Amino acid sequence: EKSMASLIMIFGATGDLAKRKLFPSLYRLFEKGRLTKQFAVIGVARRSLSNEEFQQSVKDSVLTALKKDENIDEFISHFSYHSHDVADSNSYAALKNLADQIDDHYSLKGNRIFYLAMAPEFFGPIALHLKSDGLTDVKGYKRLVIEKPFGHDLESAKELNKQIRTAFSESEVYRIDHYLGKEMVRNIEVIRFANAIFEPLWNNRYISNIQITSSETLGVEERGRYYESSGALRDMLQNHMMQMVALLAMEPPIKLTTDEIRSEKVRVFRALRTVEGEQVKDYFVRGQYGEGTIEDEQVPKYRDEPMVEKDSNTETFVAGKIMIDNFRWAGVPFYIRTGKRMTRKSTKIVVQFKDIPMNLYYQTEKMLNPNLLVIHIQPEEGITLHLNAKKAGGHLDAQEVKLSFANTGIHAMNTPEGYEKLLYDCMRGDATNFTHWDEVAYSWNFVDKISEVWQKTKAADSFPNYQSGTMGPKAADELLEKDGYFWWPVT
Numbered sequence: 001e002k003s004m005a006s007l008i009m010i011f012g013a014t015g016d017l018a019k020r021k022l023f024p025s026l027y028r029l030f031e032k033g034r035l036t037k038q039f040a041v042i043g044v045a046r047r048s049l050s051n052e053e054f055q056q057s058v059k060d061s062v063l064t065a066l067k068k069d070e071n072i073d074e075f076i077s078h079f080s081y082h083s084h085d086v087a088d089s090n091s092y093a094a095l096k097n098l099a100d101q102i103d104d105h106y107s108l109k110g111n112r113i114f115y116l117a118m119a120p121e122f123f124g125p126i127a128l129h130l131k132s133d134g135l136t137d138v139k140g141y142k143r144l145v146i147e148k149p150f151g152h153d154l155e156s157a158k159e160l161n162k163q164i165r166t167a168f169s170e171s172e173v174y175r176i177d178h179y180l181g182k183e184m185v186r187n188i189e190v191i192r193f194a195n196a197i198f199e200p201l202w203n204n205r206y207i208s209n210i211q212i213t214s215s216e217t218l219g220v221e222e223r224g225r226y227y228e229s230s231g232a233l234r235d236m237l238q239n240h241m242m243q244m245v246a247l248l249a250m251e252p253p254i255k256l257t258t259d260e261i262r263s264e265k266v267r268v269f270r271a272l273r274t275v276e277g278e279q280v281k282d283y284f285v286r287g288q289y290g291e292g293t294i295e296d297e298q299v300p301k302y303r304d305e306p307m308v309e310k311d312s313n314t315e316t317f318v319a320g321k322i323m324i325d326n327f328r329w330a331g332v333p334f335y336i337r338t339g340k341r342m343t344r345k346s347t348k349i350v351v352q353f354k355d356i357p358m359n360l361y362y363q364t365e366k367m368l369n370p371n372l373l374v375i376h377i378q379p380e381e382g383i384t385l386h387l388n389a390k391k392a393g394g395h396l397d398a399q400e401v402k403l404s405f406a407n408t409g410i411h412a413m414n415t416p417e418g419y420e421k422l423l424y425d426c427m428r429g430d431a432t433n434f435t436h437w438d439e440v441a442y443s444w445n446f447v448d449k450i451s452e453v454w455q456k457t458k459a460a461d462s463f464p465n466y467q468s469g470t471m472g473p474k475a476a477d478e479l480l481e482k483d484g485y486f487w488w489p490v491t
């Protein structure tokens, strides 16, 4: 068992992410005994706060998120606060002093985790200061944890990476994609590689297409400023959707080590068919929500949200066909769609198998259904296998039956569990479920070619093109129809 002793510095400790996800996640690890006595947290932010005030805010956020606070006083006693100016070396020097004292007090062996829970424009400057002001000279390990967006396109991502890499090596950088903290996303690999009945079929001979849907009911909320320069393509596709594609498409790794798994994922990215220029409209569809009703509530159109342009060209929905031009996947479309203000909050993967060679059980009213493997990522977690079997009592008619496995673990939407796993991984030094720079770069390269075209050919005249509370614009259905498929309405 590797030493878990670590000092975690959370930059942006008064922000939303820290309060909603990080403190509650740390508390859960503490509760489960996964944080030994050898841990401490320094909250770093601009605001001036006393340790007590900060500890109180940690306490409040745990209670709000988890509705419980057993042993909370012991938990928060491990938290200190440092009021910080990100541009001032003196401030870093003071932080270093504090860190050294705390390190001694808790015997943290010089292990440091720097978690940057703040706007990405600070990632580079902070990393540079951490190095120049000596915070990265440590006796133990040092790790940098950052959240997306990792750049705005390939160029800016490269620039950011260059700055970060002056202070941290690639193996010390933990780039969070919170979808990789989700239980069923992690399960994709196990379902594929631990089952004799799937892996032999997992290729273009038996699979006709794969559909990944991640729909949200929320609108852009208070994030208009960020979202206007991002859109669904950068916000969801470049990272979360592409990661799911990679996990579904990768070859079996030689071993379950970080390097082996990451390198198989990178090979998927390398095999992505480039879609550019004129082709973009054949492969990708964009949408923007209009007004509508969601769960009986009337909601405004995107263009009426705070900090959004009245004639915004930003897409709040994207659907696409992704082709992986390698031996296993040649000819098999991976259809993805994601958007805000859709019918329901749900993430699902549907693997559609090819039809059997000949249907003996033809029913006049209905064709035989193909076999489907559905992986339910959220809100419910599980797998469903759609098969055909004889209709009870009937003649030789086939009907669809479903074999279901529901992951009955504690579950509620938007719980901090994903972050809990990722934080724990980071302390253990397991970077498998974080994105390697190569994955980020290939993924931007793919996405940039689409956004270039969307920048040039504005869709503003046709926006909004889907009503809130629906599954997106009609064109997203046509994308599959022209290939002879449709989105499976699995619930």
Ligand code: BG6
Pocket: 178, 216, 235, 236, 347, 414
């Ligand atoms: C984030 C996006 O990365 O993922 C948000 O920035 C989005 O816009 C969120 O709402 C969705 O995550 P989840 O876990 O709720 O599916």
